[in-house]
Amino acid sequence: MSEPRPESQPAQQQEPPGVLGEMTPKPDHGEESYRGSGKLTGKVAVITGGDSGIGRAVAIAFAREGADVLISYLNEHEDAQDTAKYVEEAGRRCVLVAGDLSDRAHCKTIIPRAVEEFGRVDVLVNNAAYQMSHDSLDEVSDEEWDYTLAVNLSAMFTLTKDALPHMQPGASIINSSSVNSDQPSPHLAPYAMTKAGIANFSASMAQMLAEKGIRVNSVAPGPVWTPLIPATMPPDKVEGFGEQVPMGRAGQPAELAPVYVLLASDEASYISGARIAVTGGKPIL
Numbered sequence: 001m002s003e004p005r006p007e008s009q010p011a012q013q014q015e016p017p018g019v020l021g022e023m024t025p026k027p028d029h030g031e032e033s034y035r036g037s038g039k040l041t042g043k044v045a046v047i048t049g050g051d052s053g054i055g056r057a058v059a060i061a062f063a064r065e066g067a068d069v070l071i072s073y074l075n076e077h078e079d080a081q082d083t084a085k086y087v088e089e090a091g092r093r094c095v096l097v098a099g100d101l102s103d104r105a106h107c108k109t110i111i112p113r114a115v116e117e118f119g120r121v122d123v124l125v126n127n128a129a130y131q132m133s134h135d136s137l138d139e140v141s142d143e144e145w146d147y148t149l150a151v152n153l154s155a156m157f158t159l160t161k162d163a164l165p166h167m168q169p170g171a172s173i174i175n176s177s178s179v180n181s182d183q184p185s186p187h188l189a190p191y192a193m194t195k196a197g198i199a200n201f202s203a204s205m206a207q208m209l210a211e212k213g214i215r216v217n218s219v220a221p222g223p224v225w226t227p228l229i230p231a232t233m234p235p236d237k238v239e240g241f242g243e244q245v246p247m248g249r250a251g252q253p254a255e256l257a258p259v260y261v262l263l264a265s266d267e268a269s270y271i272s273g274a275r276i277a278v279t280g281g282k283p284i285l
Helices: 053-064 077-089 104-118 142-166 186-212 228-232 257-264
Strands: 044-048 068-073 094-098 123-126 172-176 215-221 275-278
Touching: 044 053, 044 104, 044 142, 053 068, 053 077, 053 123, 053 257, 068 077, 068 104, 077 094, 094 104, 104 142, 123 142, 123 257, 142 172, 142 186, 172 186, 172 257, 186 215, 186 275, 215 257, 257 275
Parallel strands: 044 068, 044 123, 068 094, 123 172, 172 215, 215 275
Antiparallel strands: none
16 A cells, blocks of 8 residues: 555535545545455445445455445445446446435335345445534534434444345444544534444444354544545634544545455454454544
8 A cells, every 4th residue: 555645634625425526635545556355256345435435445445355346325426436437447346326324215225226236245334424513512403413313323223234134144244433432522422422323233233143144343433534524524623634643644545444354354254343443543442
């Protein structure tokens, strides 16, 4: 992998959900650097939020490791099509499914589409998330609270429940939690609460599904430079985002992908119930 980009982020802002084309500097998803070695040959993966950010980096890495992928995303069509191009250039199939995961009716179409296209699901990556920065709880509307829970928690429940009948022993579920799961930012209270729930749900499922041979783990990223940041934080917080961690910078999505590859692979056959921190040196509790 190439060396991480050294430049910090200038102040900037976008409308949610954010797109890659308006970000300065552009994130590194491993487009030019990730090299596969067959760790996921023949597997089928479903990745939510796979158009950009961590999901895009995971999709590229999975494809270069030999997996076909279905990418669920909201409405960032250009970003999603660009991700699909990288998957297909790796010689793998990519199915794109656009729609709002807060809509359970839409959410329940995703796994059936994967089964229709590929016949099964070997890896489920529940990665899509919503957040918004607020200085006061009064700023959080009832609608935003419900939406955050629906996207971050309820979609994970629905997709996991729908995927299980189509998973065989050796399958893997990977849920994107956050350093906020146990060190919550006061400005991201609804998001942080859902990330704690993701970590907890993952630990419960690891125990429940062990007898079926299905592994469940979560990844706890620290600050990562994705469109979610300029789309949900004020410009002054975007500037220099990530400089507070021991490594002194935000992570790049490409730096998260190898952890997801490991957890998806057969090499992680005894790893279940873990929460893996990728935080630039900031410990999780």
